[in-house]
Amino acid sequence: MNPHVRLRGISRTYRLGAVDVPALQEIDLDILPNRFTVISGASGSGKTTLLNLIGCIDRPEAGQLHIDGVDVLALSDNALSDFRARRLGFIFQTFNLVPVLSAYENIEYPLRLAGVPAAERRERVLELLEAVGLADRAPNRPGELSGGQRQRVAIARALASRPSLVLADEPTANLDSRTGAAILALMRDMQRRYHVSFVFSSHDPGLMEQADDSVQMRDGRIVAIHRQEEATSELAA
Numbered sequence: 001m002n003p004h005v006r007l008r009g010i011s012r013t014y015r016l017g018a019v020d021v022p023a024l025q026e027i028d029l030d031i032l033p034n035r036f037t038v039i040s041g042a043s044g045s046g047k048t049t050l051l052n053l054i055g056c057i058d059r060p061e062a063g064q065l066h067i068d069g070v071d072v073l074a075l076s077d078n079a080l081s082d083f084r085a086r087r088l089g090f091i092f093q094t095f096n097l098v099p100v101l102s103a104y105e106n107i108e109y110p111l112r113l114a115g116v117p118a119a120e121r122r123e124r125v126l127e128l129l130e131a132v133g134l135a136d137r138a139p140n141r142p143g144e145l146s147g148g149q150r151q152r153v154a155i156a157r158a159l160a161s162r163p164s165l166v167l168a169d170e171p172t173a174n175l176d177s178r179t180g181a182a183i184l185a186l187m188r189d190m191q192r193r194y195h196v197s198f199v200f201s202s203h204d205p206g207l208m209e210q211a212d213d214s215v216q217m218r219d220g221r222i223v224a225i226h227r228q229e230e231a232t233s234e235l236a237a
């Protein structure tokens, strides 16, 4: 199976005054398509830095990064923004919804930016609201929703532009454990339903069991990769 994301020799060092902080050191990693991948590791192990690089929000000093076969580090800033908007979806720990927009409008926002026609926008937003269990909350602003409901809106927003890859940086960190488990189950469901690759980071080693693939990090390096057997349906296909 061709990897969806391929990292080779990726290094990223932050400069803090005179001190160099090596956040990632020569990372080699393949993320497989249509799988649910968790990146776990202690605080400071480099998870966010890795997700920011895969999300083309940050650039490494060294190494190669291909997504869907595209050498993203060779793209111009404009081409990279376009690539990000079309192919990638993001879910954040702090939800990052626009407070003055309703749940419906938050999900619709990336579609407006992408110039999707109004009728198609409406169809996609209503389908996603239904899919994340918030059909009755369309007019509510984020301030009128619970943390779990806000994250559901954020999941729907991340999927709105039909990305091939969704990146989620500690999406359950600000939720109680029950709500976090429900959000995780929803992400899993959405990953299967929409045939996207999901990559999310977590401190919680318990989540590793629920992923197809798990990547463990320590001190800026990958110390273990565990891949579950491919799903039967994929093998049969």
Ligand SMILES: Nc1ncnc2c1ncn2[C@@H]1O[C@H](COP(=O)(O)OP(=O)(O)OP(=O)(O)O)[C@@H](O)[C@H]1O
Pocket: 014, 015, 016, 021, 022, 023, 041, 042, 043, 044, 045, 046, 047, 048, 049, 050, 203
């Ligand atoms: N902007 C920055 N400037 C300097 N150092 C940074 C910066 N961002 C991260 N670091 C350092 O890089 C290392 C990796 O940080 P990163 O945020 O990627 O880890 P993490 O595994 O996501 O941690 P957490 O679980 O706490 O979010 C840490 O040592 C951190 O202190």
